[in-house]
Amino acid sequence: MAQRRTAWTRLTTPFANIPASTATTLALAMWIAVIGGWALLSYGRVVPNMFLPTPGTVLQTAYRMSLDGSLFYHTFTSAKVVILGFVVSSLIAVPLGLWMGTYRAVQAPLEPLVNFIRYLPVTSFVPLFILWIGIGIEQRIAVIFFGTFFQQLVMISDCARSVSRDLVNASYTLGTKRSEAVWHVIFPAALPAILDTLRVTMGWAWTYLVVAELVAASSGLGYISLKAMRGFQVDVIFMAIAAIGLLGLITDTAFRILRARVAPWAP
Amino acid sequence: MGALIMNASSQTAAGSRVVVTETVKANNPAATADPAGDRLSAGTTMAIEDVTLRYGDANGVLALDDVSLQVAKNEFCVIVGPSGCGKSSLLYLAAGLNDATSGSIKVDGREVIEPGPDRGMVFQSYTLFPWLTVRANIEYGPKRKGLPAEQRKRIVDQYLNEVGLAPFADHYPAQLSGGMKQRVAIARALANDPAVLLMDEPFGALDSQTRGTMQKLLLRVWERQQKTVLFVTHDIDEALVLGDRVLVMTARPGKIKAEIKVDIPRPRSMDVILEPDFIALKRRILGLLHDEIDEDH
Numbered sequence: 329m330a331q332r333r334t335a336w337t338r339l340t341t342p343f344a345n346i347p348a349s350t351a352t353t354l355a356l357a358m359w360i361a362v363i364g365g366w367a368l369l370s371y372g373r374v375v376p377n378m379f380l381p382t383p384g385t386v387l388q389t390a391y392r393m394s395l396d397g398s399l400f401y402h403t404f405t406s407a408k409v410v411i412l413g414f415v416v417s418s419l420i421a422v423p424l425g426l427w428m429g430t431y432r433a434v435q436a437p438l439e440p441l442v443n444f445i446r447y448l449p450v451t452s453f454v455p456l457f458i459l460w461i462g463i464g465i466e467q468r469i470a471v472i473f474f475g476t477f478f479q480q481l482v483m484i485s486d487c488a489r490s491v492s493r494d495l496v497n498a499s500y501t502l503g504t505k506r507s508e509a510v511w512h513v514i515f516p517a518a519l520p521a522i523l524d525t526l527r528v529t530m531g532w533a534w535t536y537l538v539v540a541e542l543v544a545a546s547s548g549l550g551y552i553s554l555k556a557m558r559g560f561q562v563d564v565i566f567m568a569i570a571a572i573g574l575l576g577l578i579t580d581t582a583f584r585i586l587r588a589r590v591a592p593w594a595p
Numbered sequence: 596m597g598a599l600i601m602n603a604s605s606q607t608a609a610g611s612r613v614v615v616t617e618t619v620k621a622n623n624p625a626a627t628a629d630p631a632g633d634r635l636s637a638g639t640t641m642a643i644e645d646v647t648l649r650y651g652d653a654n655g656v657l658a659l660d661d662v663s664l665q666v667a668k669n670e671f672c673v674i675v676g677p678s679g680c681g682k683s684s685l686l687y688l689a690a691g692l693n694d695a696t697s698g699s700i701k702v703d704g705r706e707v708i709e710p711g712p713d714r715g716m717v718f719q720s721y722t723l724f725p726w727l728t729v730r731a732n733i734e735y736g737p738k739r740k741g742l743p744a745e746q747r748k749r750i751v752d753q754y755l756n757e758v759g760l761a762p763f764a765d766h767y768p769a770q771l772s773g774g775m776k777q778r779v780a781i782a783r784a785l786a787n788d789p790a791v792l793l794m795d796e797p798f799g800a801l802d803s804q805t806r807g808t809m810q811k812l813l814l815r816v817w818e819r820q821q822k823t824v825l826f827v828t829h830d831i832d833e834a835l836v837l838g839d840r841v842l843v844m845t846a847r848p849g850k851i852k853a854e855i856k857v858d859i860p861r862p863r864s865m866d867v868i869l870e871p872d873f874i875a876l877k878r879r880i881l882g883l884l885h886d887e888i889d890e891d892h
Contacts, residue, residue: 497692498722498780500710502787503739516726593726593767 381563386570389563398552403571406537406548409465413472414533418526421480426518428481429488430510438481446478450536454543463544471540476529483529487521488514520587520594527583534576640823641666641689641791646698648684658684660848661698666791666825671817673826673834675880676844677887682827683719685849686795689825690716703790712736715784719796721776723768729779730755730764736787754782757816774805778812785820794826798833807865810836818862831880832868835859843880846887853883 338344363383369375370382377385393399427434453474461467491514499513500506541550549568556564587594648659658681666672676682687693689700691710700707702714715736723732733754737747755761758778768776777797784792798806810833817824828834834841835857843853855876859867867873 492720492722494718494720494722495724497687497690497710498716498718499724499735500692501690501712501714501716501793502736502783503712513724516724519726591726593769595769 377562378560379562381566385563386566389561390567390570393564393567399567399571402547402549402552402568403575406541406550406572407575409468409540409548410472410533410537412465413469413536414476414530416469417473417477417480417529417533421477421484422522422526425481425484425522426488426510426515428485429491429518430514435485439485442478442481446482450475451539454539458544467544468537468540468548472533472536475536475539476533479532480525480529483525484518484522487518487525490521491517520591523583523587523590527580527587530579530583531576534572534579537572638668639665640668640670640703641825642699642701643685643689644699644701646685646688646695646700648681648688648693649696657848659688659695660850662849662851663698664842664851666823668823669821671824671826671837671839672842673828673838673840674842674844675828675831675834675884676849677846677884678829680844680846680887681849682844683795686716686793686825686827689791690714690793692716712740712787713790714793715787715789715791716793716795717777717780717784717797719799721768721773721780721800723776723779723783725768728765728767729760729771732768732779733783733786735783740787750786754786757785757819758782758812772805773801774809777801777809781813781816785816785822789822791823791825794824796828797826799828799830806830806833811865813837814861814863831877831884834880835873835876836863836865836867841876841880843883852887853880855880 335350338346339350366380367383370377370380381389390399424434424438428438429435450471454471457467457470457474461470488510495517496509496513499509504512537548538550538553541548542554545551549571553565553568556562556568642665644663646659646662647657650656650658662685664672674682674685684693688695689702689707691707691714707714723729724735727735730751733751734747737750742750751764752761755764758781760775760778760782763771763775768779771779780797781792798809801809814837826834826837838857841855841857842851843855844850845852857876859870859872859876868877
């Protein structure tokens with residue numbers, strides 16, 4: 329029976345598991361294809377190096393900027409902005425979203441307003457934030473906050489609302505008071521979904537970083553990209569993009585580890 | 596001793612349908628004594644009086660129409676009825692999870708106005724807290740009550756053993772089979788020492804073999820713990836294997852149509868379903884239910 333399933337059948341069966349080694353090989357192959365394609369286009373001069381730097385040049389730039397400490401400095405500034413904006417946003421969105429999903433009386437006034445603000449482009453608020461808050465780090469944090477908070481609120485409210493009614497009912501028959509249900513039952517039941525929401529919105533926070541830094545900043549990965557554009561330093565732009573991507577990958581992995589730690593019971 | 600139960604049934608006679616009170620005496624010489632007699636003499640635990648439930652406004656669907664019933668202390672009372680007849684709704688009302696449109700429900704003389712740990716409930720869906728281990732799930736009620744840790748541990752260990760899940764104490768619900776989950780749910784409800792245990796088709800989602808095992812386990816636990824149980828099911832075999840008394844409900848709007856006293860001696864084995872007394876009772880209930888289903892179409 330088992331022998332009749334060839335490796336090929338396995339790979340083409342919907343939802344079938346594949347060996348971990350195959351998965352790793354496929355992931356590596358993808359990266360090799362992307363970087364290989366890039367190398368081909370740049371070293372082969374298909375695209376002029378003024379627009380597409382070679383992988384080697386980007387690595388050299390990264391090395392050079394690591395040595396003088398500027399890469400670390402700009403990365404640190406950017407990470408600080410993203411993490412502060414994200415943490416402030418999450419600290420308010422998680423409890424408020426839980427209440428919103430639990431109590432219709434909180435949802436009714438908030439939801440129409442939140443859904444209105446949620447669709448406003450963050451970029452359109454940047455001039456306003458500069459007028460109100462200035463051009464310091466607070467302005468950039470405000471952009472990240474504004475970009476993530478309202479999305480988080482709606483998603484976390486949905487996490488809370490999709491907790492099984494019978495789970496809450498069961499807790500009542502075991503002595504839980506109505507006022508306790510939100511923290512004793514709904515919060516832990518929704519926790520894995522909330523952590524998934526935070527992981528996804530963390531990605532969005534990184535994407536708003538460049539918006540925040542393009543306009544008013546004197547340091548950060550977005551800022552050096554903008555400066556590099558003026559000086560035609562495409563290699564620096566590429567390096568900054570790669571750095572943001574790597575940081576995103578690291579925070580994403582951190583969230584996966586955190587979820588496995590905090591909610592080991594959830595699949 | 597049966598007088599108390601007969602009395603209860605006469606209260607349900609209100610309404611257009613005929614109430615049938617049926618008592619089949621076991622012919623088996625080993626079972627001449629009324630098995631529920633002494634046990635049920637201790638009084639009434641739950642009294643449901645003239646309960647009506649209508650969803651929405653005055654023109655809404657009438658789910659329950661003037662239902663009255665009493666459950667004696669330590670009695671195992673089963674409600675059977677066609678699906679959608681409101682039998683689960685009645686249980687939710689008894690738990691205090693929903694409000695009746697009119698009528699009253701009393702447990703140990705106290706009016707039910709909200710849910711509480713004196714009315715433990717086992718649901719058809721799996722309602723274990725997935726973030727707690729088996730042990731912590733059972734401990735949840737005693738913890739809410741504020742019992743000291745030592746006493747909680749004693750209670751949890753007792754019920755873990757009672758449902759045979761001591762080796763799984765540190766597992767999470769996701770690691771258990773459906774039958775095991777419902778065993779924990781029973782243990783969790785019993786750990787609060789409720790006045791009445793409400794069971795809403797707790798074995799409905801299980802395969803038939805597991806269901807048989809669970810019925811046997813429930814009977815064993817119930818016989819040892821001496822609990823009052825109100826059990827809802829649509830499975831006639833299950834009703835007769837478990838119950839002291841079976842109440843048959845009509846199709847929507849739900850009313851009590853008949854009360855059938857199950858005079859089959861205890862302890863009952865699963866083979867009881869092959870005995871003539873059992874089959875006679877089953878035929879009777881099937882007839883009552885078929886009338887309901889025919890009236891529907």
